[in-house]
Structure formats: C-alpha cells, structure tokens
Amino acid sequence: MNTIRRERYLESYEERSEIFRTALLRATLAFGTGFILLPLMIVAIYSFSEVAYGIFPPPGFSTKWYAHLFAQATFRGAFFRSVGIGISATTIALLVGFPTSLALARTRLAAGNFLRAFILSPIVIPKIVLGVGWFIFFARISLIGGWIPLILAHTVIVLPFVVAILTANLSGLDPTIEEAAQDLGAGFVKVLWYVILPQIKSGVIISALLAFIVSFDQVESSIFLVRGENNTLPIEMFLYMEKWQDPTIAALSTLLIGFAAVITCATVAISRGIDLSNLLPTLGGKKSTR
Amino acid sequence: MLATSNQEVEVQLVEVTKRFGDVTAVESVSFTVHKGEFFSLLGPSGCGKTTTLRLIGGFEFPDTGEVYLNGRPMGRIPPNRRETNMVFQRLALFPHYSVFENVAFGLRMKRVPEAEIRRRVTTVLEMVQMSGFETRRITELSGGQQQRVALARALVNNPRVLLLDEPLSSLDLKLRLQMQEELKRLQRDLGTTFIYVTHDQGEALAMSDRIGIMNNGRLLQVGSPMEIYEHPSTPFVASFIGDTNLIQGSVDFVDEEVTAITASGLHLLVKRAGWETPGDQVYVCIRPERILMNSDRETGNVLHGKIQERLFKGHFVQYRIHVGPFTLQTTIPYGGSNRIFGMGEEVTISWDPHQAVLLQADEEGRNFDGYSPSRRDERAERTASTR
Numbered sequence: 272m273n274t275i276r277r278e279r280y281l282e283s284y285e286e287r288s289e290i291f292r293t294a295l296l297r298a299t300l301a302f303g304t305g306f307i308l309l310p311l312m313i314v315a316i317y318s319f320s321e322v323a324y325g326i327f328p329p330p331g332f333s334t335k336w337y338a339h340l341f342a343q344a345t346f347r348g349a350f351f352r353s354v355g356i357g358i359s360a361t362t363i364a365l366l367v368g369f370p371t372s373l374a375l376a377r378t379r380l381a382a383g384n385f386l387r388a389f390i391l392s393p394i395v396i397p398k399i400v401l402g403v404g405w406f407i408f409f410a411r412i413s414l415i416g417g418w419i420p421l422i423l424a425h426t427v428i429v430l431p432f433v434v435a436i437l438t439a440n441l442s443g444l445d446p447t448i449e450e451a452a453q454d455l456g457a458g459f460v461k462v463l464w465y466v467i468l469p470q471i472k473s474g475v476i477i478s479a480l481l482a483f484i485v486s487f488d489q490v491e492s493s494i495f496l497v498r499g500e501n502n503t504l505p506i507e508m509f510l511y512m513e514k515w516q517d518p519t520i521a522a523l524s525t526l527l528i529g530f531a532a533v534i535t536c537a538t539v540a541i542s543r544g545i546d547l548s549n550l551l552p553t554l555g556g557k558k559s560t561r
Numbered sequence: 562m563l564a565t566s567n568q569e570v571e572v573q574l575v576e577v578t579k580r581f582g583d584v585t586a587v588e589s590v591s592f593t594v595h596k597g598e599f600f601s602l603l604g605p606s607g608c609g610k611t612t613t614l615r616l617i618g619g620f621e622f623p624d625t626g627e628v629y630l631n632g633r634p635m636g637r638i639p640p641n642r643r644e645t646n647m648v649f650q651r652l653a654l655f656p657h658y659s660v661f662e663n664v665a666f667g668l669r670m671k672r673v674p675e676a677e678i679r680r681r682v683t684t685v686l687e688m689v690q691m692s693g694f695e696t697r698r699i700t701e702l703s704g705g706q707q708q709r710v711a712l713a714r715a716l717v718n719n720p721r722v723l724l725l726d727e728p729l730s731s732l733d734l735k736l737r738l739q740m741q742e743e744l745k746r747l748q749r750d751l752g753t754t755f756i757y758v759t760h761d762q763g764e765a766l767a768m769s770d771r772i773g774i775m776n777n778g779r780l781l782q783v784g785s786p787m788e789i790y791e792h793p794s795t796p797f798v799a800s801f802i803g804d805t806n807l808i809q810g811s812v813d814f815v816d817e818e819v820t821a822i823t824a825s826g827l828h829l830l831v832k833r834a835g836w837e838t839p840g841d842q843v844y845v846c847i848r849p850e851r852i853l854m855n856s857d858r859e860t861g862n863v864l865h866g867k868i869q870e871r872l873f874k875g876h877f878v879q880y881r882i883h884v885g886p887f888t889l890q891t892t893i894p895y896g897g898s899n900r901i902f903g904m905g906e907e908v909t910i911s912w913d914p915h916q917a918v919l920l921q922a923d924e925e926g927r928n929f930d931g932y933s934p935s936r937r938d939e940r941a942e943r944t945a946s947t948r
C-alpha cells in the first residue's frame with residue numbers, strides 16, 4: 272500500500288515538474304524573443320513617423336522618410352559598395368577556406384590545431400585592433416582607399432566562420448566514400464566535385480550567407496580603411512547619425528532588418544535536415560581531426 | 562582439385578608488408594590468384610584481411626614487397642588507375658545520389674555514352690534483384706538492399722578483379738545464403754576474378770576455389786577448402802576451419818609410417834608427418850566425424866571415455882566425451898543403425914591414425930584460443946584435475 276501511494280506521489284510529482292519545466296521554457300523563450308524583437312519593432316514603427324524628432328509613439332504616420340532615404344545617393348552608393356565588398360570577401364574566403372578546411376579536417380598533425388587556432392583567432396581579437404593594424408599596414412604599402420583593403424580586411428574577418436563551418440562538415444564525411452569514388456575511376460578533382468562538394472553543399476551555402484552578413488556588418492574594422500569616397504553602408508549610417516537624428520536611419524534600418532530576415536529564412540530553409548549540433552564542437556575548436 | 566578455368570596469373574603479392582605505426586597489419590604476405598578464380602581471405606577480426614585487400618586495390622601501398630596485377634608491378638598507382646573494383650566493408654555508397662546514379666558513377670567517370678550506361682545499369686540491377694529501386698535514395702534502403710547496390714556499383718564496371726570485403730556480413734542468414742549462391746553464380750558466369758574477404762569459415766568453404774587463412778597479419782596456409790580441411794598446417798588453421806579436437810602431447814618415437822605420441826598419459830598413434838623427432842611438442846588434430854564410437858571396426862587408437870554432453874543437431878548428434886584429462890568432441894550421423902548414447906554412458910572411441918594430422922605446437926599454436934570449444938573445456942578440466 273505504502274509503496275503504491277509513494278509511486279503515485281512520485282508520478283504526479285514528475286508530471287507537475289514536467290508541466291512547470293515546459294512553462295518555464297516557454298516563458299524564457301517569449302522573454303528572449305521579445306527582448307530581441309521589441310527594439311526592432313520600435314525602430315520599424317519609428318521609421319513611419321510623421322515628425323523629424325524622436326518621440327514615441329509617433330504623433331502620426333507617413334512614408335516620407337523612405338522617400339527621403341531613396342533620394343540620398345550616398346546611401347545607395349554605400350549599399351552597393353557594401354554588397355560588392357561582402358560578395359567579394361565571401362567569395363575569396365570560400366576559395367581559400369575550402370582547401371584550408373579540407374586540409375584541417377584530414378590532417379592528423381599537431382600543427383593542424385595551431386593552424387586552426389590561428390585562422391579562427393580574428394573572431395576573438397577586438398575588431399578595432401585589427402582595424403588599426405590594417406590601417407598601418409595598408410598605409411605602409413600605400414593602398415588606402417578603394418575597395419581592395421576593405422575586401423582583404425573583410426576576408427580575414429569572415430574566413431574563420433567559413434573554416435569553422437566547413438571543417439565541421441568535412442570532418443563528418445566518411446572518407447571511404449571518397450575512396451569508393453576513386454576506386455570507380457574518379458581522380459582528385461572529380462572526387463572533389465562529384466562527391467565532397469555535393470555532400471557539404473548546405474554547409475557551403477550557410478557559411479557563405481554568414482560570411483556575407485558578418486562582412487556587411489563591419490564598422491570598427493573598416494573605419495580606418497575608408498576615405499569618404501569608399502564608405503561602406505554602416506559607416507555612412509554612422510556619419511549620417513552624427514549630423515541628423517531624423518527617422519531616415521530608422522527607415523534604412525527597417526529595410527536592412529527585412530534584408531537580414533530574408534537571408535536568415537534562407538539559411539534556416541537550407542539547414543533544415545542537416546544536424547546543426549555538428550557545428551558546435553568545431554566552433555569551440557575542440558573537435559580536431561578524425 | 563577444384564578447377565580454375567584458366568591458370569593465367571591475375572593477382573600476385575610478393576612479400577608484402579604493411580605497418581601502421583607499431584602495428585604490423587600485414588607481414589610478409591605472398592600469394593597468387595589465377596584468372597577467374599574465387600579466392601577467399603579468411604581470418605579472425607583484426608588479422609589484416611581488409612588491409613591486404615586495400616593493398617591490392619591501391620588504397621594503401623606496401624612498406625616492402627610488391628603487388629602485381631596482370632603481371633604489372635603496381636607500385637604507388639592509385640585506385641582510379643587500377644583495373645580492380647572494391648565492395649567496401651562499410652559499403653560507402655554515395656548518400657547524395659539515387660540508386661541509379663550510385664551504380665552509374667563508375668561508367669560516368671569513364672565517359673561511357675548515356676544509352677549504354679542506362680542499359681548496363683539496368684542489367685546489373687536486375688542481376689542483383691534491385692530493379693524498380695532506381696530512383697530511391699540510399700537512405701531509403703534496407704541494409705541488405707544497400708549491400709546489393711554496393712555490389713552492383715562495382716560489378717557494372719566489369720573489373721578484371723573484384724575485391725569484396727565481407728559483402729554479406731549485414732544480411733540475415735537466409736538472405737546471406739541466397740546471396741552466396743547468387744555471387745558464386747555471377748562469378749562463374751562473368752568469369753571475373755574474385756578476392757573475397759570474410760571471417761565466416763562456412764562462407765569461405767562453400768564459395769571459394771581456394772582459401773588463404775590469415776592470423777596476426779600473416780598468411781598461414783593457402784589451399785582448396787578440402788586441402789585445408791584435410792591437411793591444416795597449424796593448430797590455428799585446424800581449429801579455425803571446421804570443428805576439431807586438438808590433443809597436446811610430445812613425440813615418443815617415430816616409426817616407418819606412424820608416430821607415437823604421449824599426451825598426458827594417453828598413448829596415441831598418428832600418421833607420420835616427416836619433420837618430427839622424439840621429444841617434440843605437438844598437437845594431434847582429429848576431426849569429430851572421424852572418431853568412431855563403440856565400433857566393431859576399432860583400429861589404431863582405442864580409448865575409453867564417458868559421455869559428458871549430448872547435443873542433438875538434426876542430421877547428426879554431437880557428443881562431448883571425457884577421455885582421461887581431455888574432452889573430445891565426436892559427431893555421429895543421426896538415424897540408420899547408429900544408436901544414441903546416453904549421458905554418463907561409458908564408451909569406447911577409436912580412430913584410424915591416418916585420419917589424424919600431426920601439427921607442430923609452435924608460436925601459432927598459442928593463438929588459437931577461443932576457436933576450439935573442446936580445447937577450452939579440456940584446459941578447464943585439466944586445471945581442475947591438477948588441484
């Protein structure tokens with residue numbers, strides 16, 4: 272009798288703790304999501320304000336700040352510059368990062384771990400320090416201004432993301448599958464093209480999107496490398512805000528939020544089906560080689 | 562001798578050694594496989610079978626020695642430039658391709674025209690009974706179906722030599738037996754040279770023209786299944802192929818035709834091997850079905866024992882009999898005039914000295930533990946009796 276009652280008690284205790292746990296999780300999720308989304312929503316609402324000064328809620332709504340935004344040639348130029356730099360940096364990072372990742376994923380040498388740490392280090396180094404360093408470096412070789420310093424700097428910054436994701440993907444591959452392809456007559460290039468790349472396709476796409484977003488977002492690392500004529504979009508926004516406080520920046524931000532949302536949705540859609548937990552150990556730099 | 566249709570040499574290994582760090586996976590292995598032959602490599606886990614196959618396929622290169630394919634030394638020629646195809650132990654199918662594309666891969670690499678690819682893939686899928694699965698993804702197949710796709714993917718290329726690494730290991734017994742027959746039939750029809758790795762002695766005995774027995778990276782014996790069964794060269798081979806009784810003893814004296822052995826007080830006669838001298842430590846290997854029980858045709862070795870265990874196996878009955886310090890295993894066909902002995906019954910057992918084989922108790926002799934149940938019993942028995 273006693274044990275039965277005890278079991279029942281335990282059962283209901285477990286049930287109750289289960290319900291409590293679920294409720295706690297949901298509340299945390301709601302709070303976290305709200306914490307992230309609310310400021311963005313305020314920016315979005317503010318961008319439709321009728322007045323030029325900061326007041327919330329706005330006294331009336333209009334789309335005039337969007338019209339004002341599109342009239343600014345500097346923003347348009349900076350946007351395309353940022354996109355161009357982002358695409359270039361991402362492309363170079365992929366071209367350099369893929370072979371690097373392949374080597375890191377396949378090597379058994381202790382040197383592999385040092386190399387990996389070195390390549391991943393820009394993630395933890397303060398960007399402003401990198402920015403100053405590049406300024407001195409590019410000034411020495413008289414290469415300040417134009418796209419090239421920005422593209423190179425951004426490549427170094429996005430490379431760790433590409434390498435982290437691709438090494439995780441490549442480490443997960445079964446090397447005997449490549450041996451099988453070789454056995455069936457495929458040389459190195461064909462193995463790469465028909466066997467390795469198709470298997471890590473989603474990793475390549477995700478790392479490219481992530482690299483692009485990271486590049487697009489750079490301010491501190493780029494601020495010393497621009498000379499007005501080659502301002503990137505975030506820097507142009509920064510400069511505008513130093514002079515004006517009207518909702519034009521809010522309008523631009525709202526568009527960029529939409530832009531980011533599209534990229535994020537694309538990433539999620541692509542990554543569905545691949546195991547994201549795969550990425551974690553290597554991002555931490557622990558999972559070394561197979 | 563089982564006939565190999567043609568005595569042309571297809572594959573030859575000469576003194577091949579392969580080390581991985583401290584582990585010597587393959588040690589000084591030499592053998593020859595003829596064109597159209599079904600050659601099996603048999604041995605326990607970790608003995609170097611896969612490594613030997615990978616050396617032939619070009620996935621590993623020998624540290625010393627040489628692999629010859631069709632008379633040509635292979636050196637460091639990579640797998641894509643060898644006329645071999647491999648069915649991998651872990652299958653290694655392409656997860657991102659359909660069944661059809663998996664099988665077509667080898668032909669595509671060789672730029673075979675599309676129409677011919679279609680025809681050959683269809684034919685080979687029929688052959689392995691996988692028609693209708695062309696558009697399936699690999700992940701949507703059962704283990705047995707995957708194994709058949711792996712087989713088809715290699716077969717479709719018509720390789721000179723097909724290397725198979727335990728290709729049937731993940732199949733259930735019924736399908737495995739069926740696929741064994743299928744494979745054997747395919748091999749006969751195509752005339753392809755098969756080098757087949759397995760750790761299942763039944764499979765090797767049933768399918769092979771010749772078998773190579775490996776242990777600890779070394780090739781112990783090569784021969785037809787019957788040769789190996791009749792004349793095992795080491796105690797390890799004897800206990801690995803078929804059931805056997807191994808009786809340890811030492812040579813008493815050597816006569817013209819027979820040799821006398823003393824084994825823990827028992828006196829036995831065995832056919833003379835030729836190498837033995839008095840005092841040698843040896844094993845007498847006698848197969849369970851060669852031992853007669855209460856027979857009126859008693860010859861040579863006659864011993865008295867007591868039935869310890871009886872197992873009914875359908876078409877035969879298996880006994881374990883205590884004879885002095887040993888436990889010997891016998892099998893008697895069930896039915897006919899053979900009577901069934903009871904537990905604990907006293908019996909006389911006998912065998913013709915010419916049915917037994919004398920083996921050297923050498924280094925190999927220490928490595929066969931676990932492959933001969935009667936031997937294990939005997940040892941336990943012996944420790945018990947000495948206490």
Ligand SMILES: Nc1ncnc2c1ncn2[C@@H]1O[C@H](COP(=O)(O)OP(=O)(O)OP(=O)(O)O)[C@@H](O)[C@H]1O
Pocket residue numbers: 581582584585586604605606607608609610611612613650760
């Ligand atoms: N790449 C490698 N690196 C280090 N050691 C290896 C490697 N490949 C094989 N070995 C070692 O070599 C020995 C032989 O391995 P092999 O795979 O040839 O055995 P096997 O006979 O195929 O075994 P199984 O029946 O279990 O497949 C083993 O001791 C194994 O641990």
Ligand SMILES: [Mg+2]
Pocket residue numbers: 610611612650726
């Ligand atoms: Mg193996």
